[in-house]
Amino acid sequence: xxxxxxxxxxxxxxxVISVPIAKRLGLGSVLGYLIAGVLIGPYALSLVGAQADVxxxxxxxxxxxxxxxxxxxxxxxxxxxxxxxFGFGGAQVAxxxxxxxxxxxxxxxxxxxxxxxxxxxxxxxxxIVLQTLDEKGLRQGPVGRAAFGILxxxxxxxxxxxxxxxxxxxxxPTTAASAEAHGASLVAHLPIWAQGLSVLAAVAAxxxxxxxxxxxLFRFIAESRLREIFTAxxxxxxxxxxxxxxxxxxxxxxxxxxxxxxxxxSEFRRELxxxxxxxxxLLLGLFFITVGAGVDLPxxxxxxxxxxxxxxxxxxxxxxxxxGLARLFGAPLRGAAAVATALAQGGEFAFVLLTFTVGAGVxxxxxxxxxxxxxxxxxxxxxxxxxxxxxxxAAVDAxxxxxxxxxxxxxxxxxxxIIAGFGRFGQITGRLLTANGFRSxxxxxxxxxxxxxxxxxxxxxxxxxxRMDLLRAAGIARARMLIVALDxxxxxxxLVETAREAFPDLxxxxxxxxxxHAYDLLAHGADAVERETFESALALGxxxxxxxxxxxxxAHRAASFFRRHDRxxxxxxxxxxxQEEAYILASRDASKTMEKLLAADLARMRPGDGGGAxxxxxxxxxxxxxxxxxxxx
Amino acid sequence: MxxxxxxxxxxxxxxxxxxxxxxxxxxxxxxNRAMAKAAKGLSCVTFRDLYETYPDFAVDIEAEQASLVAHDVIALQxxxxxxxxxxxxxxxxxxxxxHGFAYGHDGVALKGKRLFVACTTxxxxxxxxxxxxxxFSMDDFLRPLEQTAHLCGMTWETPFVVHGAAxxxxxxxxxEAERYKAxxxxxxxxxxxx
Numbered sequence: 077x078x079x080x081x082x083x084x085x086x087x088x089x090x091x092v093i094s095v096p097i098a099k100r101l102g103l104g105s106v107l108g109y110l111i112a113g114v115l116i117g118p119y120a121l122s123l124v125g126a127q128a129d130v131x132x133x134x135x136x137x138x139x140x141x142x143x144x145x146x147x148x149x150x151x152x153x154x155x156x157x158x159x160x161x162f163g164f165g166g167a168q169v170a171x172x173x174x175x176x177x178x179x180x181x182x183x184x185x186x187x188x189x190x191x192x193x194x195x196x197x198x199x200x201x202x203x204i205v206l207q208t209l210d211e212k213g214l215r216q217g218p219v220g221r222a223a224f225g226i227l228x229x230x231x232x233x234x235x236x237x238x239x240x241x242x243x244x245x246x247x248x249p250t251t252a253a254s255a256e257a258h259g260a261s262l263v264a265h266l267p268i269w270a271q272g273l274s275v276l277a278a279v280a281a282x283x284x285x286x287x288x289x290x291x292x293l294f295r296f297i298a299e300s301r302l303r304e305i306f307t308a309x310x311x312x313x314x315x316x317x318x319x320x321x322x323x324x325x326x327x328x329x330x331x332x333x334x335x336x337x338x339x340x341x342s343e344f345r346r347e348l349x350x351x352x353x354x355x356x357x358l359l360l361g362l363f364f365i366t367v368g369a370g371v372d373l374p375x376x377x378x379x380x381x382x383x384x385x386x387x388x389x390x391x392x393x394x395x396x397x398x399x400g401l402a403r404l405f406g407a408p409l410r411g412a413a414a415v416a417t418a419l420a421q422g423g424e425f426a427f428v429l430l431t432f433t434v435g436a437g438v439x440x441x442x443x444x445x446x447x448x449x450x451x452x453x454x455x456x457x458x459x460x461x462x463x464x465x466x467x468x469x470a471a472v473d474a475x476x477x478x479x480x481x482x483x484x485x486x487x488x489x490x491x492x493x494i495i496a497g498f499g500r501f502g503q504i505t506g507r508l509l510t511a512n513g514f515r516s517x518x519x520x521x522x523x524x525x526x527x528x529x530x531x532x533x534x535x536x537x538x539x540x541x542x543r544m545d546l547l548r549a550a551g552i553a554r555a556r557m558l559i560v561a562l563d564x565x566x567x568x569x570x571l572v573e574t575a576r577e578a579f580p581d582l583x584x585x586x587x588x589x590x591x592x593h594a595y596d597l598l599a600h601g602a603d604a605v606e607r608e609t610f611e612s613a614l615a616l617g618x619x620x621x622x623x624x625x626x627x628x629x630x631a632h633r634a635a636s637f638f639r640r641h642d643r644x645x646x647x648x649x650x651x652x653x654x655q656e657e658a659y660i661l662a663s664r665d666a667s668k669t670m671e672k673l674l675a676a677d678l679a680r681m682r683p684g685d686g687g688g689a690x691x692x693x694x695x696x697x698x699x700x701x702x703x704x705x706x707x708x709x
Numbered sequence: 710m711x712x713x714x715x716x717x718x719x720x721x722x723x724x725x726x727x728x729x730x731x732x733x734x735x736x737x738x739x740x741n742r743a744m745a746k747a748a749k750g751l752s753c754v755t756f757r758d759l760y761e762t763y764p765d766f767a768v769d770i771e772a773e774q775a776s777l778v779a780h781d782v783i784a785l786q787x788x789x790x791x792x793x794x795x796x797x798x799x800x801x802x803x804x805x806x807x808h809g810f811a812y813g814h815d816g817v818a819l820k821g822k823r824l825f826v827a828c829t830t831x832x833x834x835x836x837x838x839x840x841x842x843x844x845f846s847m848d849d850f851l852r853p854l855e856q857t858a859h860l861c862g863m864t865w866e867t868p869f870v871v872h873g874a875a876x877x878x879x880x881x882x883x884x885e886a887e888r889y890k891a892x893x894x895x896x897x898x899x900x901x902x903x
Contacts, residue, residue: 627735627736627760627764628760628761628762628764629733629734629760629761629764629797630734630764632764632765633764690733690734690737691737692737692831692875695831695875696831696875696876699831699832699833699873699875700875700876702832702833703833703873706835
């Protein structure tokens with residue numbers, strides 16, 4: 077047994093070397109991982125040993141993937157997808173199973189075995205399909221939605237399959253294998269009704285827990301402001317749900333998806349996404365490597381023709397059935413071809429189900445080994461098939477003008493404005509913008525604040541807004557404006573700087589602590605700043621003038637004068653900002669200047685003084701003289 | 710507003726004078742202050758000081774339209790600046806007396822009401838003549854407002870003008886203020902007077 081460190085070294089090394097190369101060659105990351113797996117696997121360089129344990133660990137990547145997808149799917153969106161899931165998905169599983177079973181019978185298999193093979197091979201690989209579609213930018217569009225609906229139904233279909241497959245046994249089952257394959261299910265020995273009940277209870281626990289337990293928990297953790305504990309809690313939820321589902325015999329991935337959907341409308345969604353995302357990437361990568369390592373090269377070497385025939389037969393059969401169904405369900409040809417290509421491989425469930433069916437005496441061990449190899453190869457070929465599809469699609473691009481654009485996401489519409497920090501300051505700015513019809517997304521790390529806002533139906537997300545990944549998740553790449561209204565001076569500068577670097581064209585407005593901070597922010601790329609106390613202090617000053625007996629308009633004008641001069645001096649001093657001494661000098665000068673200007677303004681507005689606003693003294697003098705003259709005449 | 714005025718049923722209950730004052734520096738005015746003080750004492754008068762209410766020129770259109778609708782007589786009081794109203798009164802007219810409200814096909818909210826203008830001038834009455842240095846009469850200078858009334862279907866009341874406001878002594882101004890008060894009161898049936 078190799079040490080843990082060596083193993084890690086091999087996996088990470090293989091991934092780091094082969095994935096960027098594959099990507100550079102236009103093969104995509106999935107293929108890169110798979111190639112890395114083949115290379116380090118037992119049949120090539122043999123750098124890593126048995127894959128079973130690593131595979132189990134890596135499959136958790138699929139669980140996390142489904143959780144993340146769940147986070148993107150609001151319950152209402154899921155309901156809208158019901159046709160895609162049950163209609164399209166059901167048709168795919170049934171159609172593909174029957175087609176493969178028919179061909180298998182033609183090849184001489186008994187009908188029971190043929191049906192079992194059909195069911196097992198009808199499954200596609202969630203991980204490979206979604207990752208590939210993601211890479212091609214197709215996952216959010218209609219193609220992605222259709223594929224996702226089918227994959228979701230396949231996940232559901234696995235449950236009855238475990239119950240159904242043993243009934244197809246042609247030889248006496250080896251019960252030990254059956255029990256093992258059924259996994260860690262603790263309820264397997266229970267009667268069927270109790271099993272059903274426990275499944276319902278588990279689902280209810282996930283939904284209820286997500287609604288009523290997880291949010292207070294996250295809120296509590298968020299208040300502690302420990303980011304790693306938040307991440308740990310997020311992982312805990314995914315792992316917890318997965319093991320709960322396994323206990324009652326449901327697919328862990330399905331459970332994770334459900335948990336994701338439940339949390340999709342919570343304020344922690346963005347933070348959860350960004351925290352868990354790296355785990356998904358790494359674990360999925362590991363998963364692909366183990367699939368690659370599992371490709372049985374010697375078996376391919378001994379029966380190359382059989383295997384090639386199997387793989388090509390499997391993929392073309394699945395492709396054709398899928399294509400026909402997609403057209404039947406009204407998809408345009410190109411979209412249908414994309415979905416069919418994406419789903420044409422065998423899935424990771426096939427590995428589990430094949431082991432299970434061998435144990436149950438449904439499929440012979442030799443056939444199972446052959447099919448396992450075929451599935452692994454078909455998974456490896458999927459990225460290549462997608463590249464082929466893209467080439468063909470590009471070639472016929474001109475011929476088929478009615479291409480459905482791959483736009484429209486699960487997600488809410490893009491915000492116009494991102495507001496970082498929604499405290500006493502950001503709120504007022506945000507309310508003004510919302511009142512004038514602009515859509516804004518708010519990021520704040522004060523959980524009580526978020527609570528309050530969500531009660532009023534605002535789109536608010538929990539998280540540290542200085543994290544670029546979180547801002548990206550909130551849609552900053554397509555936003556028109558970023559408003560930084562944080563109450564932390566350093567973080568404000570940091571965020572302005574990083575956002576400016578990443579998005580040169582973004583309009584960035586920032587809340588400044590004082591004059592110096594304001595200059596600092598402008599120097600770091602803010603388009604405009606506002607000193608946080610300036611306007612309110614001015615307003616209070618105007619009120620004070622009014623209470624001291626000024627008429628409202630006079631007080632208003634006094635404040636306006638002051639504002640103008642202050643802004644002027646702010647701009648005048650801006651060029652020398654940074655040269656500390658010069659600033660101090662100029663500042664002393666400026667304050668003198670301002671005092672002078674201010675004194676002059678106030679003098680002008682004082683009754684009786686010359687030359688001011690609405691001052692009629694000189695006019696009156698003249699009129700009086702005129703009147704005297706007229707009187708004398 | 711317009712729907713209210715358009716209904717075929719009984720006309721909405723309206724009463725009294727809406728006295729709209731515009732003076733950007735009332736604290737320095739003698740004539741307008743005295744006049745406003747006198748007229749405010751009438752129970753039938755609703756007093757609106759524009760520069761005090763909207764120091765930032767952000768006129769509340771709905772509120773202003775509601776007041777206009779609720780009164781029979783609209784009285785505008787202001788010092789004549791460059792032969793016209795002060796800026797905020799013009800702003801108020803521009804923002805509140807809208808097409809569809811005050812004039813136009815559906816703009817009948819002010820129809821049948823009376824428009825009364827009271828203004829003060831610096832120069833003496835003599836200046837407002839063809840031979841005077843202002844070359845035109847007060848009637849000429851107030852034509853835009855007179856036409857405004859006409860377009861809105863309002864009755865144009867004879868304006869109340871205080872000439873030479875700047876050079877009048879306090880007693881003279883007090884007399885003018887009393888005269889003004891009586892004139893405002895006379896705009897309404899006698900029983901409404903204090």
